[in-house]
Amino acid sequence: MAVSSVTVSVEPVLESKIQEVKLDGQEIYVPPLSMSENLTKLAHKIDFYKDESDEKGKPTSEGEKDEAEEKVLTSFEQPSWVWDSVRNKLKAAFTEMAVLTDVLNIIKEKRYMVADPVSQDQPDNKPSVLLLAKKRGLVSAGSVLISGAERLKRSHSEHSNRAQDDYFIELLKIRQNWRLKKVGASILGDLTYKTAGSRFFQGGTFEVTKIVDDKTDTSTSHSRGSLEVIIPSELEGVAYIQVEVKSVPEMMDLTSVTLKMPAGLGVIRSDAYWQNKLEVAQNVLFCKELFAQLAREAVQIKSSTPHIVVGNQIITNAFPGIQLSIVLCHYTGKEKKIPQAPQKLEHNHVLEHSLHQLLREVHFKNINYVAPHPVNAMLGMSKRRRLAGPQGTSRRELVEMNVRDTLLEQIIKQTKHAVLRLRTMHVLDELALCIQDPQITAHWSCLNSSLECCVRINITAYGYEVVRSSLVLIIEVDTIQAILKDSRTITLSFEDKALQDLILWQISQHHIQVVQQLAKFHAWTVVSTNFNVGVGDIDLYGTAASLMMASPKGDKVLAFRSGAYNKIQMYLKEIDPSEAVDTSPAVTNPKWQKIIGTFQAVDVEKLQGKTFSQKVDMVMAKLTSMS
Amino acid sequence: MENTFSVGLKNNIAPQQEYLLQGSIVDLHRDVLLHRLRGLCDNADKQPETFSDHEMVFVLRGATAQQNPVLFRVRRSLDPPDDPSWHIRYLGTSEIGDKNRHTLVRACFDVACSNNVVKFLNEMGFRSDHEYCVKGYFFHKGRMKVTVSKIYRMVQTGTPDGNTQEAMTQSSLVELSVVAPAGQEQIADDMKNFAEQLKPLVQLEKVDQKRLSVQ
Numbered sequence: 110m111a112v113s114s115v116t117v118s119v120e121p122v123l124e125s126k127i128q129e130v131k132l133d134g135q136e137i138y139v140p141p142l143s144m145s146e147n148l149t150k151l152a153h154k155i156d157f158y159k160d161e162s163d164e165k166g167k168p169t170s171e172g173e174k175d176e177a178e179e180k181v182l183t184s185f186e187q188p189s190w191v192w193d194s195v196r197n198k199l200k201a202a203f204t205e206m207a208v209l210t211d212v213l214n215i216i217k218e219k220r221y222m223v224a225d226p227v228s229q230d231q232p233d234n235k236p237s238v239l240l241l242a243k244k245r246g247l248v249s250a251g252s253v254l255i256s257g258a259e260r261l262k263r264s265h266s267e268h269s270n271r272a273q274d275d276y277f278i279e280l281l282k283i284r285q286n287w288r289l290k291k292v293g294a295s296i297l298g299d300l301t302y303k304t305a306g307s308r309f310f311q312g313g314t315f316e317v318t319k320i321v322d323d324k325t326d327t328s329t330s331h332s333r334g335s336l337e338v339i340i341p342s343e344l345e346g347v348a349y350i351q352v353e354v355k356s357v358p359e360m361m362d363l364t365s366v367t368l369k370m371p372a373g374l375g376v377i378r379s380d381a382y383w384q385n386k387l388e389v390a391q392n393v394l395f396c397k398e399l400f401a402q403l404a405r406e407a408v409q410i411k412s413s414t415p416h417i418v419v420g421n422q423i424i425t426n427a428f429p430g431i432q433l434s435i436v437l438c439h440y441t442g443k444e445k446k447i448p449q450a451p452q453k454l455e456h457n458h459v460l461e462h463s464l465h466q467l468l469r470e471v472h473f474k475n476i477n478y479v480a481p482h483p484v485n486a487m488l489g490m491s492k493r494r495r496l497a498g499p500q501g502t503s504r505r506e507l508v509e510m511n512v513r514d515t516l517l518e519q520i521i522k523q524t525k526h527a528v529l530r531l532r533t534m535h536v537l538d539e540l541a542l543c544i545q546d547p548q549i550t551a552h553w554s555c556l557n558s559s560l561e562c563c564v565r566i567n568i569t570a571y572g573y574e575v576v577r578s579s580l581v582l583i584i585e586v587d588t589i590q591a592i593l594k595d596s597r598t599i600t601l602s603f604e605d606k607a608l609q610d611l612i613l614w615q616i617s618q619h620h621i622q623v624v625q626q627l628a629k630f631h632a633w634t635v636v637s638t639n640f641n642v643g644v645g646d647i648d649l650y651g652t653a654a655s656l657m658m659a660s661p662k663g664d665k666v667l668a669f670r671s672g673a674y675n676k677i678q679m680y681l682k683e684i685d686p687s688e689a690v691d692t693s694p695a696v697t698n699p700k701w702q703k704i705i706g707t708f709q710a711v712d713v714e715k716l717q718g719k720t721f722s723q724k725v726d727m728v729m730a731k732l733t734s735m736s
Numbered sequence: 737m738e739n740t741f742s743v744g745l746k747n748n749i750a751p752q753q754e755y756l757l758q759g760s761i762v763d764l765h766r767d768v769l770l771h772r773l774r775g776l777c778d779n780a781d782k783q784p785e786t787f788s789d790h791e792m793v794f795v796l797r798g799a800t801a802q803q804n805p806v807l808f809r810v811r812r813s814l815d816p817p818d819d820p821s822w823h824i825r826y827l828g829t830s831e832i833g834d835k836n837r838h839t840l841v842r843a844c845f846d847v848a849c850s851n852n853v854v855k856f857l858n859e860m861g862f863r864s865d866h867e868y869c870v871k872g873y874f875f876h877k878g879r880m881k882v883t884v885s886k887i888y889r890m891v892q893t894g895t896p897d898g899n900t901q902e903a904m905t906q907s908s909l910v911e912l913s914v915v916a917p918a919g920q921e922q923i924a925d926d927m928k929n930f931a932e933q934l935k936p937l938v939q940l941e942k943v944d945q946k947r948l949s950v951q
Binding site for chain 1: 778779780785787789791809811812813815816821822823825846847848849850870874876879881883885915
C-alpha cells in the first residue's frame with residue numbers, strides 16, 4: 110500500500126542562544142557560529158592525547174592482519190591499558206630529552222653548531238648627555254635653594270623693620286586686656302563697665318588702628334608701638350572725683366558756697382602707650398558715672414538736709430557746721446590757660462576710695478544674682494525674699510528688705526562717722542592732756558568698719574592702779590553709745606561737750622572708788638558710800654558721789670564729796686577724848702562717845718602729795734594711831 | 737476653659753509668661769557647651785552654679801473625662817540637703833503655630849510654698865503622676881536663664897539618693913527661658929539671637945509639647 114509518507118525532517122534547533130536581555134525587554138542573541146568557528150570548536154573536541162590504537166580507523170598497511178591477532182593484541186593489551194598512556198608519555202619525554210642532550214653535545218664540540226647569545230643594543234654612553242643631565246639637576250636644586258634663601262632674607266628684613274610684626278603682637282596684647290570686635294574693616298573695642306554690671310547710658314567704644322608711617326625715625330616709633338587707639342571725644346582727658354570735708358561757719362547759707370575750679374592735672378600725652386590711654390579713658394567714664402549717680406540721687410531724694418548740685422559739684426551739710434563737697438574734676442586740656450598758682454588740693458582719700466567701692470558694689474549687685482534653688486524660681490531675688498511667702502513675712506519686713514540706701518546717703522553716713530570719730534579722738538586727747546591726776550588712756554579697737562568703731566577708756570590713778578574705771582564708747586554714724594562699768598548705756602549726741610561731761614563725771618566717781626580701796630589698805634571702815642548724792646548743790650552734770658569712813662579706833666572720820674565740775678571736798682572729824690561730855694550712867698558703851706563732834710573742811714590743795722590718792726593716803730596714814 | 741491670665745489676675749497672682757527654647761546635647765560634648773556658655777553669660781569669672789532638684793508632677797482630673805487635666809509641678813531643691821525650698825509651678829498651654837514667635841510662650845504661675853505641700857495637694861485631690869530628679873548647671877545673662885541639666889529617673893520613690901537614680905538618656909537637656917510679664921515681644925528676639933550663638937553645638941528651638949505627649 111502506498112501511504113503518503115509523512116516527511117519527518119530532523120533539523121538542528123536553529124534558535125540561537127540568548128546572550129542578554131536588555132532592560133526594555135529586547136533580547137540579544139548569540140550570533141551563530143561561522144564556519145571557521147565551528148571548525149575550531151570541533152577541533153577542540155578531538156583529544157589528541159588519546160591513544161591511536163583506540164581509533165577504529167587504523168592505517169591500511171597493517172589492516173590485513175588477522176583479526177585474531179587483533180583480538181590477541183587487544184586481549185593482550187587489555188590488562189596494561191591503563192598504563193599505556195603513561196608509558197607513551199614517558200617515551201615521548203625520553204625522546205625529547207635525548208634530542209636535547211644530542212644538541213648540547215654537538216654545541217659543545219663547536220664543530221657543527223655554535224651557541225651565540227642574542228645581541229642587544231648597547232646604550233650610548235655619550236659624556237655630553239650625562240653632563241647636560243647633571244647640569245639640569247644642579248640648576249633646579251640651586252633654584253630651590255635660592256628661593257628659600259630669598260624668603261628668609263625678606264622675612265629678616267621685615268624683622269628689622271618691626272612694623273608688621275609689632276602690630277600683630279600688640280594686637281594680641283590688647284586683645285588680652287580689652288574686649289575687641291571686628292566690625293567691617295575696623296576693629297572696635299569696649300571701654301565700659303557693662304560686663305561688670307554697669308547700666309550707664311554713655312558708651313565707650315574705641316577704635317584700634319595701625320600706625321603706618323615709614324618716615325619716622327626709629328626712636329619715636331619705638332616708644333609709640335605700632336598700634337593706635339582712638340578714644341571717643343567725651344572721654345578724653347583726665348578726670349577724678351574730689352571729696353572734701355571742711356568746717357564752715359554755722360550760719361553760712363548753703364546757697365552761697367564757694368565754687369572751686371578744678372586744678373589742672375597733667376593731660377595724657379597723645380602719643381602715650383595705648384594701655385595708659387585706655388585706662389585713663391575708662392577712669393573718666395567711671396568718674397562720670399559716679400558723679401551722675403550722685404547728682405541724680407541728690408536731686409531726687411528727699412532728705413532732712415538739702416543737697417545742692419551746682420555744675421560739677423555736690424554740696425551738702427553732714428553736721429551743722431560740717432560741709433561735704435564732692436567735685437568731678439575733668440580736665441580735657443582744651444580749657445583756656447588760667448594763670449593761677451597750683452592750688453593745694455585737699456582730698457579726703459578715704460572717702461574717695463569709699464565712693465569708688467560703693468559704685469563697684471552697685472555694679473556687682475546688678476550682675477550677681479543669687480542662684481535660684483530650685484531653678485524654676487524667680488531670678489534676681491534673695492533667698493529671704495523668695496521664702497517670704499511660705500514663712501509669712503509681714504509687710505513691714507518686706508518693705509525693710511527692699512529699702513536700700515542710695516550712694517549719696519551711704520557716703521554721707523561715712524562722712525558723719527569719720528567726723529565723729531575725729532572729734533572723739535580730739536576730745537579724749539585734750540582731756541588726757543589737761544587732767545593729770547587720774548590718767549586717762551584710750552584703747553582703740555582695731556576691728557572697725559566705715560560706719561562704726563569702738564574705744565575703751567581707762568581711768569587709773571598713778572601708783573594705785575588696782576582701781577580702774579573703764580568705759581566703752583561705740584562711735585556710730587551720728588551718736589556715741591557709752592557703756593559704763595556697771596553696764597548702764599548712755600547715748601550721747603555728736604556734741605563734744607557731752608562726751609567731756611561724761612568723762613569728767615566718771616573721773617569724779619573714780620576718785621571715790623580709789624579712796625574706798627585705800628580704806629581697805631589702811632583698815633579704815635567705810636561707814637557709807639553713795640554714788641548718787643541727793644543733798645547739797647546740784648551738779649552741772651551727773652550726780653555727786655560721797656564717802657564717809659572711820660579710822661580703826663573710831664576717833665577720826667573722813668568724809669568726801671566729789672562731783673563732775675566741782676573740786677573734790679574733804680571733811681575731817683576728830684574726836685578729842687578730853688572733850689568728853691558728862692555722860693549719864695545709862696550710857697555704858699564708850700562707842701557712844703564717838704558720835705559727837707563737827708566736821709571741818711580740809712584744803713586738799715595744801716595737802717602733801719602729787720595726786721589726790723597720794724594725799725588721801727598720807728592723811729589716812731597720819732590719822733591712824735596704833736595706840 | 738477660661739483664660740489663665742484672667743483667672744490669675746482675679747486671684748492676685750502676678751500673670752507672667754514663660755518664653756522657652758529647648759534643645760539637647762550629647763554628654764560627650766557637654767563640656768564644650770558649658771565652656772561656651774560660661775563665656776557668653778554673665779559672671780564669666782566665677783565657676784558655674786550647679787543645682788539639683790527633685791520634681792513631682794501632680795494631676796487633678798475632673799469628675800468628667802475632661803480633655804485637659806490640671807498639672808501642678810512641685811519642685812524642691814536638693815542642694816542644701818536639710819533645707820529644701822519648695823516651689824509650685826503651673827504652666828498653661830502653649831500657643832505654637834505663630835511663625836512670628838520664635839519661642840514657646842505659655843502662661844506661668846510660680847509660687848513658693850512650705851514643705852507640707854505634698855500632703856496638701858493629696859488632700860485636695862491631686863494624684864501624683866510621676867517624678868524625676870534634675871541635676872545640672874545654671875547660667876544667666878540679664879534676665880535670661882540657661883540650664884544644662886540631666887534628668888534622672890527615680891528607681892525608688894521617696895527620698896532621692898544618689899544611688900537610687902539612673903539617668904534617662906545619654907544627653908543633657910538645654911533650656912533657655914525668660915519669665916516676664918505678658919506682652920513683650922522684644923524678649924523673643926533677644927532669646928533667638930542668643931540661641932544663634934550656640935548654633936553649631938546645640939540647636940535651641942521651640943518644641944511642641946502637644947505632639948510629644950503620649951495619651
